[in-house]
Amino acid sequence: MxxxxxxxxxxxxxxxxxxxxxxxxRLGPGGEDGDMDENIVQPRASQPKVKAKAKSxxxxxxxxxxxxxxxxxxxxxxxxxxxxxxxxxMLPTLLVGDYLFVSKFSYGYSKHSLPFxxxxxxxxxxxxxxxxGDVVVxxxxxxxxxxxxxxxxxxxxxxxQVIRGRLHLNGKMVARTSLGSYTDIxxxxxxxxxxxxxxxxxxxxxxNYTVLERSDEAPFVDNTDVYIVPKGHYFMMGDNRDNSxxxxxxxxxxxxxxxxxxGRADFIFFSLREDKRWWEIWYWPSYARIGRIFSSVx
Numbered sequence: 001m002x003x004x005x006x007x008x009x010x011x012x013x014x015x016x017x018x019x020x021x022x023x024x025x026r027l028g029p030g031g032e033d034g035d036m037d038e039n040i041v042q043p044r045a046s047q048p049k050v051k052a053k054a055k056s057x058x059x060x061x062x063x064x065x066x067x068x069x070x071x072x073x074x075x076x077x078x079x080x081x082x083x084x085x086x087x088x089x090m091l092p093t094l095l096v097g098d099y100l101f102v103s104k105f106s107y108g109y110s111k112h113s114l115p116f117x118x119x120x121x122x123x124x125x126x127x128x129x130x131x132x133g134d135v136v137v138x139x140x141x142x143x144x145x146x147x148x149x150x151x152x153x154x155x156x157x158x159x160x161q162v163i164r165g166r167l168h169l170n171g172k173m174v175a176r177t178s179l180g181s182y183t184d185i186x187x188x189x190x191x192x193x194x195x196x197x198x199x200x201x202x203x204x205x206x207x208n209y210t211v212l213e214r215s216d217e218a219p220f221v222d223n224t225d226v227y228i229v230p231k232g233h234y235f236m237m238g239d240n241r242d243n244s245x246x247x248x249x250x251x252x253x254x255x256x257x258x259x260x261x262x263g264r265a266d267f268i269f270f271s272l273r274e275d276k277r278w279w280e281i282w283y284w285p286s287y288a289r290i291g292r293i294f295s296s297v298x
Contacts (some may be wrong), residue, residue, distance in 0.1 A: 079104060081263065083137060083147065084278075089238035089245065090149060092182055092198070092210055093135065093297065094265075095289070096274035100297060102137045102263040106130070110259045112139045124258055129155075130234065133207030135265040135297050138236070138256050148253070149265060150246050151209065154235025160227040162248070165216025165241070167201065175202040182212055185274075196240075209298065214242045224248055232258050265297040 085098040108127035111117050140146040154160045167174040179198040186194050196212035229235045233255035238244025271289035
């Protein structure tokens, strides 16, 4: 038989058939050498890599959450911390339902700057003295846990007294001018809305703010003894003078140590009518106090 011009006397039809059969047995199903069987099972060998990748993805998620929490703690500790207003003691400056940021760096740092107030150190570091008229968040001295917000009225060494509703600082009456009336949505026991007299009070430094008085003859709070502020302490009062538990109540609040200062209230970032909750977003269009958002606290 002739193949490609070469005489092959041994290549008969039977021999050719046997050769083709051997070649087919040697070749794999892909038309290549039989070791293709090993390539077919390669995807099974790669499965551990897929599992390793899944585990790596889970660790990345955990790390992301951890770093996010760490950053949030650092921001709350070093820079700003959000607070909400639950009571009327600072009317009309702060309303129930106001959400505000407090700067943590304004007065330096103490153990109360940290979450849960761990007893890691005493006193304050990088301390800067607060000023009269600042609106301050502090830890209640009687339990060192509860957050209070009031206006700082007295510095160390100051003499504070209230006589017939008028604030006296170091023996001099603080200037006060009438701004008319103020009606709160709160109702008294008879079901009537509470009405106040509204005044502009101006400290000797020129700092001024608005205060409310129901009368100038309220028991105790409108006629007090002289308070002499101790060294390293401060005297706090609410702007709603007849409805504020503050430094005038020595057994309940008293003088506030410098260590208990948390920070200075800077600005309101959100405000919602007090009978609504912040997570009830469907009420925001109707009940959010748009005019108060991003307003400064002073």
